[in-house]
Amino acid sequence: MVFISETAKNKLISIMKKEGIYKNISFIRFGVKNSGCSGMSYQLTFEKEKNEEDNLFKDKNIMILIDKDSMPYLKGTILKYSDGLNGKGFYFKNPNSKHTCGCGKSFSF
Numbered sequence: 001m002v003f004i005s006e007t008a009k010n011k012l013i014s015i016m017k018k019e020g021i022y023k024n025i026s027f028i029r030f031g032v033k034n035s036g037c038s039g040m041s042y043q044l045t046f047e048k049e050k051n052e053e054d055n056l057f058k059d060k061n062i063m064i065l066i067d068k069d070s071m072p073y074l075k076g077t078i079l080k081y082s083d084g085l086n087g088k089g090f091y092f093k094n095p096n097s098k099h100t101c102g103c104g105k106s107f108s109f
Contacts, residue, residue, distance in 0.1 A: 002030055002057055002064055002074055008081040008090060009060045021046060027056075027063045030079065030092075031070045040073065042092050072096075 004012070016022040027050060031043035047065055050056060055071050057064040066074055078093040 001076065002059070002066065003076075003078045004028075004059045004062050004064070005078060005080045006060065008079045009062055011081045011083075011090070012062065016046065024048065026050075027065045029065045029067075030074055030077070031067055032073045043070075044079070044090060 012028060013022065016025055025046045025048060027047040029043070029045045029047045031045070032040050033043060035041045050065055051067070053068045054065045055068065057066070073096055074092075074094065076095045079090060080093055081090050082088050
């Protein structure tokens with residue numbers, strides 16, 4: 001299971017409306033890939049369709065997709081959003097990461 005904070009949900013909806021894709025997008029995809037200064041980095045995209053091997057979750061009326069390869073790295077992760085003075089934008093609070101880089105965009109497992 002993965003989660004979205006209330007502020008992240010509101011920002012995602014705001015971005016989709018601003019981009020004119022609010023009615024055309026069905027899913028938010030969380031993912032990881034090998035890159036970044038700590039070894040792995042997060043991915044966050046809008047998707048129109050679910051792939052056969054995707055895991056599907058729903059939190060705060062947002063449909064979330066995670067591919068099978070990313071799932072072990074993201075269990076229990078919360079997508080958060082901060083726009084304060086030291087705001088990071090979107091960031092992932094991941095209970096599985098052993099080390100996170102200073103910017104919070106990459107991690108090691």
